[in-house]
Amino acid sequence: MIRKQLQFKQATSLLIICVFCFSLLTLNSYAQFSKKQEVTFKIGMAGYTFKDISIDKTIEMMKRINVKYLSIKDIQLPLTSTQEEITAVKKKFADAGITIYTGGVIYMKTKEAVDQAFDYGKKLGIDMLVCAPNYELLPYVEQKVKETNIRVALHNHGPDNPLYPNATDIMKHIGNMDTRMGICIDIGHTTRDGQDPCVDMKRYFKRIFDIHIKDETAAAKEGKTCEMGRGVIDLPKFVETLKALKYTGVCSLEFEKDSKDPLPGVAESIGYFNACIQCTK
Amino acid sequence: MIRKQLQFKQATSLLIICVFCFSLLTLNSYAQFSKKQEVTFKIGMAGYTFKDISIDKTIEMMKRINVKYLSIKDIQLPLTSTQEEITAVKKKFADAGITIYTGGVIYMKTKEAVDQAFDYGKKLGIDMLVCAPNYELLPYVEQKVKETNIRVALHNHGPDNPLYPNATDIMKHIGNMDTRMGICIDIGHTTRDGQDPCVDMKRYFKRIFDIHIKDETAAAKEGKTCEMGRGVIDLPKFVETLKALKYTGVCSLEFEKDSKDPLPGVAESIGYFNACIQCTK
Numbered sequence: 001m002i003r004k005q006l007q008f009k010q011a012t013s014l015l016i017i018c019v020f021c022f023s024l025l026t027l028n029s030y031a032q033f034s035k036k037q038e039v040t041f042k043i044g045m046a047g048y049t050f051k052d053i054s055i056d057k058t059i060e061m062m063k064r065i066n067v068k069y070l071s072i073k074d075i076q077l078p079l080t081s082t083q084e085e086i087t088a089v090k091k092k093f094a095d096a097g098i099t100i101y102t103g104g105v106i107y108m109k110t111k112e113a114v115d116q117a118f119d120y121g122k123k124l125g126i127d128m129l130v131c132a133p134n135y136e137l138l139p140y141v142e143q144k145v146k147e148t149n150i151r152v153a154l155h156n157h158g159p160d161n162p163l164y165p166n167a168t169d170i171m172k173h174i175g176n177m178d179t180r181m182g183i184c185i186d187i188g189h190t191t192r193d194g195q196d197p198c199v200d201m202k203r204y205f206k207r208i209f210d211i212h213i214k215d216e217t218a219a220a221k222e223g224k225t226c227e228m229g230r231g232v233i234d235l236p237k238f239v240e241t242l243k244a245l246k247y248t249g250v251c252s253l254e255f256e257k258d259s260k261d262p263l264p265g266v267a268e269s270i271g272y273f274n275a276c277i278q279c280t281k
Numbered sequence: 282m283i284r285k286q287l288q289f290k291q292a293t294s295l296l297i298i299c300v301f302c303f304s305l306l307t308l309n310s311y312a313q314f315s316k317k318q319e320v321t322f323k324i325g326m327a328g329y330t331f332k333d334i335s336i337d338k339t340i341e342m343m344k345r346i347n348v349k350y351l352s353i354k355d356i357q358l359p360l361t362s363t364q365e366e367i368t369a370v371k372k373k374f375a376d377a378g379i380t381i382y383t384g385g386v387i388y389m390k391t392k393e394a395v396d397q398a399f400d401y402g403k404k405l406g407i408d409m410l411v412c413a414p415n416y417e418l419l420p421y422v423e424q425k426v427k428e429t430n431i432r433v434a435l436h437n438h439g440p441d442n443p444l445y446p447n448a449t450d451i452m453k454h455i456g457n458m459d460t461r462m463g464i465c466i467d468i469g470h471t472t473r474d475g476q477d478p479c480v481d482m483k484r485y486f487k488r489i490f491d492i493h494i495k496d497e498t499a500a501a502k503e504g505k506t507c508e509m510g511r512g513v514i515d516l517p518k519f520v521e522t523l524k525a526l527k528y529t530g531v532c533s534l535e536f537e538k539d540s541k542d543p544l545p546g547v548a549e550s551i552g553y554f555n556a557c558i559q560c561t562k
Contacts (some may be wrong), residue, residue: 065549101351227552228552229552236560263545264342264346264412264545267544267545267548267552268549268552269552271549271552271556272553274511275554275560280560
């Protein structure tokens with residue numbers, strides 16, 4: 001009698017667990033096809049993409065791909081611009097529904113260049129600069145961050161640049177500095193440097209303020225930017241990592257190919273990234 | 282003693298089932314990120330996309346988006362073309378690595394038009410025509426299929442066209458005819474007609490020879506083609522359906538927007554579709 005009761009209990013427990021696990025599986029496969037899910041981050045463009053394109057054409061292209069955030073590059077809006085010039089450019093983008101949310105990458109080799117960059121940031125009315133100051137200038141940059149309350153996101157440039165090859169190198173230099181000093185992680189250069197963008201994203205998440213997204217032809221120094229989906233970076237996995245971490249910043253596509261005619265490659269990449277967002281958990 | 286043995290057995294069974302189910306969950310979430318998975322179908326372009334574009338420009342655009350299959354439209358290569366003209370155009374595409382795998386959509390309102398279309402197919406050396414013959418011509422089309430062994434894929438055109446509004450209407454007319462007569466399912470018009478492309482795909486799979494892919498702004502007559510991912514069609518789910526069915530044909534993007542400058546929208550759509558393939562199970 002006891003034996004029968006136990007067998008019955010055992011069978012019931014097994015059944016309940018099976019039903020529970022298969023429900024989980026079903027929910028899991030449903031989740032990836034829920035198109036209109038909420039995502040915490042935004043899609044943007046890194047200005048270097050448009051280095052050979054006029055501002056008017058840039059606006060036209062960004063409207064075409066329906067991207068509303070821009071990290072402006074000094075090639076389009078020089079660091080020496082007056083307040084009037086900066087206000088006019090900002091208005092042009094704003095009129096097209098585009099927000100200049102940051103500027104960069106700004107290289108800083110002298111104290112004067114640091115001053116100029118923060119002054120540019122103030123004129124632009126932004127709260128963050130994407131930059132790559134020489135290592136010895138970091139204490140001065142920290143002083144400017146404290147003075148202005150403008151954050152800095154240091155950009156990693158892979159194995160072909162001795163300045164900040166990867167996020168770990170950045171953190172080695174700023175880990176103990178003001179927490180308004182962080183990283184703009186470039187997942188292409190990270191990959192070219194042999195690092196895993198998902199690992200670095202998780203490891204340094206609290207200090208990652210901005211992201212340059214792209215794909216690369218190889219996970220090596222020779223790797224070149226290519227259309228998203230055609231290269232070696234596991235972008236679906238990267239998007240899932242962003243979702244899991246609830247990243248709330250911008251992912252800006254830096255398309256370093258076809259600079260005279262970037263729109264087709266940019267559009268293909270944005271389409272690819274949109275589907276990664278819609279298809280992943 | 283018996284009771285203890287049973288409890289131990291019960292606990293072991295539960296543990297094994299839990300491990301098994303969690304392994305399944307892990308495998309499931311891994312599967313969607315396996316970038317280089319094998320897919321049985323190909324990506325192509327439907328020629329109507331290039332209705333205002335020259336053949337040379339079409340080739341240039343297709344190379345740019347890395348698409349190698351074309352369903353040529355009579356606007357670019359008229360049905361009245363000679364064998365020499367057809368061979369020359371075919372060679373131009375072949376030299377660029379592009380295969381003309383079918384022609385269409387070809388409308389047929391008379392027996393002569395049916396003859397002309399099959400003659401065109403023979404000259405092109407293709408084994409399938411995408412077409413929309415008047416209903417009363419279907420027996421004659423069947424006769425030509427038997428004579429030539431060229432298959433026909435009838436194209437549905439949604440609620441604004443009395444000829445073949447959806448796949449069900451096509452099957453109502455050809456269900457009992459030669460099995461070399463089938464469907465080119467247009468998922469945009471299917472959606473505009475209030476049908477679910479995934480349901481029709483499963484229901485008529487054996488007779489679906491070709492697919493026109495796109496996205497639509499609305500699941501209604503007023504719906505217009507838009508960039509994939511921006512509209513109402515659940516493309517990730519459709520791609521998963523194709524994978525489950527092991528569809529081996531071509532999915533040809535028919536981008537009926539910006540016909541004077543289709544490349545950006547086409548590129549965004551192809552990027553989106555590529556990610557759907559890479560992200561789904």
